[in-house]
Amino acid sequence: MKNEESRNGLRTDERRSSLPVVQEFESADLKLKLQYFGWMAIPSTLVLEILGAQLPGVGLGVGVGIAAAYFSKELHYALGPSLRMAGKLVGLLTSGNSGRTTSRLLNKDWWVGQETVLYAESEEDENEDEDEDDFDAPLEGDEDDTYTEGDDFGSSFLKGGSLTFSSLLATGWRPSYKQIFLARLENGTDIFVSVLELVHIALAGSTRQGKTSIIRQLLAQLCSVRCCCILLDPHYTPYDVEIDEDWTPYTPYLRFDPLKCKSFETMEKILRHAATTVLESRKQLRAASKPVGVPIFIVIDEYPAVIAERPKIQDYVALLLRQGAKYKIIMCVASQDFQVKTVSPQSGGAIRDNYKTCLYVGGDTTTARVLLDTTVEPRVEATLGKGPVILRCEGVKQAALAHTAYTDNEALYLLLGPSTYQPTDDPSSSDAYENFQEDGLQDAPQAEKLTADSIVVPVIPEKGPKAADIDINVLCACWNGGANSVVKLEALFKMSHGEAYKAYKRIKAQKQEPLEEQE
CATH class of the missing domain: 1.10.10 (Arc Repressor Mutant, subunit A)
Known part of the structure; x- marks a missing residue:
């Protein structure tokens, strides 16, 4: 089993979410979700509940029989899960539960509304069945793209006046192909969109105002539902020690190691491959009426710096913005502003109309006007950043004030797995650091006296004329x-x-x- 089993029970299998499921039974010390198949689901559960309420002995026998049949049918001869299921059935099928059983049977909501199915499968089976790690692997049966509006979780994950993604996950909700959390509106409504309704994403606003945090929020969800994700960030670090943000849980889910994608040359190669080879391949698949593959999300942070070094990248991004959505190639671009001179000096301003999901964190009113199709009042502009944003998306056609969730490390560990970061010795704990004086190096312990001959002058390459x-x-x-x-x-x-x-x-x-x- 993967390490998800130790943290969060058995792993959610999205491809089996269409099978009938049984509502989660709750007890004081144990939670377990049962999965039945085909015609056995509703009738078997009804018989099981009635017998459990009236004839505990007979009900227990039937329950154990179903459990044995399930594990036998699915070839899961695992002693631990079998004993846990049998123990749960013993608690459910006692006469003391008859009142609660009757109440559940009379409640129509008991039968519906479930989206998560717990399913145990071996590491070998998963590696053989899943091909989402390939850059352009075909998708076995496209998911239904119909938008499903999510529940309103109220203020259950408000913490310190801001939203945390781990508190949202604590409510029991999990990202899915149909539900990607974007933000919460001022009236408390939580905004969800499906994966394909995200196309394309623009994150705009001043530096250090939360664009990277939004990337973390989106990327965590997209990785958890097994989209093909590529992160291109020239300033990437596995662990940002300054603000205590761990990025290592993403790495196993990303198509390429982001540490190896920091160079502008590598970024250009990846984007050229996506805009030529991958796009053409998917065009041929679609022309043959075949699934084009899993959604590909290419996330580019610090976009102006990237195209300043590699101007050709503008052409690749422009092509993907125009044609990629139809073939499930989706761009997510972060920039301090989206003025023509900054993000598309060659492609022109019309390309910005392809951004259907826009989150603005403040700092440039021109950008707000062109991306959001509205103006932002100065009093609202002053409140934006580090949580508060102006949101426009499929679920919010008219741009509105909303609050994104801060994606803390705990949320990543819960969704994606543990950290692989290996901290080094903290220089702030050394004696040399404690004794370091602000008035110069001469007071540092055992510091050599600096002379003109001992100073190494850095070689700064000449960039030439403008x-x-x-x-x-x-x-x-x-x-x-x-x-x-x-x-x-x-x-x-x-x-x-x-x-x-x-x-x-x-x-x-x-x-x-x-x-x-x-x-």
């Missing part, structure tokens, strides 16, 4: 003389790739020629 500082006539002359590509301009002027591309655009504008695809 494209705007070079005379346009010089640029055109170099272009006509043979430096007729971005790469050649970059080598000639010893400038960054981004500046070389800007120089290329200036040349084309001067010559009144259309832009061509460049490496």
